[in-house]
Amino acid sequence: MSADTPESDTKLNEEQAREQLIDLAADIYDQFERGDIPQMSLPTRTKSNIVFDEDSGVWVYGDRTSTRSANSVRGARKLLKAAYTVEFLAQQLDEDRSSTLRELYYLSESWDSEDAGFSDQDESNQLIEDLEIVSGVTREDFHMRPEESGATLMGPLELREQTRRGERDIHCQEDVGEGGYQIPNNPDTIEFLDHDIDFVLCVETGGMRDRLVENGFDTEYNCLVVHLKGQPARATRRITKRLHDELDLPVVVFTDGDPWSYRIFGSVAYGSIKSAHLSEYLATPEAEYVGIRPQDIVDYDLPTDPLADSDVNALESELEDPRFQTDFWEEQIELQLDIGKKAEQQALASQGLDFVTDEYLPTRLGEMGVL
């Protein structure tokens, strides 16, 4: 079995996902038939086993692997669960149904073998990730819906969404309310029809997203405002990547100025360690960080909170993280440790409600060459 990463430009359709699953079952079957103890080999998923892939510009798993083998009762049970899950997923695809990770966990109670039931949801979640890795398709292609919903879009974009109830053509300014267009669980059901976007602006907090929309920043600067809603859901990261790749648009990320928010930027730009097998599907390595930078805290004398111990630890851990080893991040993180402060996006309001759209963003985006 190979650990190919999924295609980044085309959606592997359900039929292919189904074939991958059946191949996986066939592979286990073949091992049995050869008299081998069946096993599955997977990349080790730790920070020390992620490497930078020069071609794709994202961090992917390295060469170290772990093996799930049936040579113990525990290992055999894991493969049994995998076989039942593959059968369920293949049937789900056949019937054009979908389900959530949590439903899969509960559903396993109804399977005829008690040994195949999951003992907790971590176990079923991990199995789905394993299946993504060994099959090289995403869980969206298996029709596993995320629990968390995606966020919203607002800007000069017209799209077509394939829904179970037919096609929907939606303009993300003219056909939506102030809340914007709600990104569906699987954004690969979306086709971009037309747009007038100059750049994509991903925003962490709802308060700031609403500020930008109220101030008409999306109309004035032809930008698509993507609300990240904190740590972004897969659907949000996926559509951001597609906007960049398919429409050739710059992507910038605007968050609070603290280590947890830098991780939000990281998950948009670099992908996460837990899902490095999906980096080519979810990550936008060309995404750039607007702020709040520690430099902004100094330059604009923003209202701040002191760094907590947990903030300091998180910043130090980021300095060690290969994904943050760039001049920009080393300089900013060291500055932040030095000043001992953090600031929120909305702290820009201390200079007036329009400061962010009249002054801060135009200046920063100018410096970055986006405007």
Added chain:
Amino acid sequence: MSADTPESDTKLNEEQAREQLIDLAADIYDQFERGDIPQMSLPTRTKSNIVFDEDSGVWVYGDRTSTRSANSVRGARKLLKAAYTVEFLAQQLDEDRSSTLRELYYLSESWDSEDAGFSDQDESNQLIEDLEIVSGVTREDFHMRPEESGATLMGPLELREQTRRGERDIHCQEDVGEGGYQIPNNPDTIEFLDHDIDFVLCVETGGMRDRLVENGFDTEYNCLVVHLKGQPARATRRITKRLHDELDLPVVVFTDGDPWSYRIFGSVAYGSIKSAHLSEYLATPEAEYVGIRPQDIVDYDLPTDPLADSDVNALESELEDPRFQTDFWEEQIELQLDIGKKAEQQALASQGLDFVTDEYLPTRLGEMGVL
């Protein structure tokens, strides 16, 4: 100053909100002029000071009051902050702008009196609540936007939303993607144009909301699915109440079967202690609880987790809560303490993915007289 609750059927428009604020400032001014030490009197906001209002069917504040007086430096500073905030809000309404609670907190740094700046956000949040109570209008009428966005609607409803960019007519099945219609921050900008709804179904989790939509429950039963997204935002509660009052629709609430979820039901049906002054604006006392009931855990032998100590404490506290002192809740909570178990909505998947829409909901809604 009176502590009138806001009108539940008509939106007090911005002009009225502005007048209320100016009256408030005038009242402080008059006290000064009379040579009195200025003060504001507010209902005490504790569990022991909420009473059931027979007329409106909701819980409101009782007769006990607390006084904010300028007879101490601390009290005088509070009134100073109130005066600055009233000025800001009146100006905001004048310019047809809006802002969030967090922006208000930061913005206070830019005021010319240092004593008027808020020392933390709790202080500014509480002041806005105080102003809601004394002025009898809601913070939405002051154009204070919530930080948390509302959730989504899916069902046979056509509405018109007044946005800053003009009117938007949206059908909540035909003009939206699978994600549904995103409720705006202030749902009083919505007018209901037409509908084919038989009942409103409020759902706690995203996974269950998606299940109902995938299974076409909204089309088959002409129901409007309101996603609560955990503890519902004010916008979500407000639109639910308006759907009930203006369209005369039954409202039912479907959550996990644990004490925290009963509070979610409570906040839809009874309002919260913190915002009892808004009960007539936000609460839908006629809302009924579908489940998951502890009785369902027994009847359907659902997969469960044991009650944690914190669950037991929360259940016992609900038994003491006047809002839960009904036969239904006493019976269910006592049963739950007895069996010592809780279950999630999605545990219904242990009987198959369609069990909830083919069997559970039709049976329960039939028993409740909704179907």
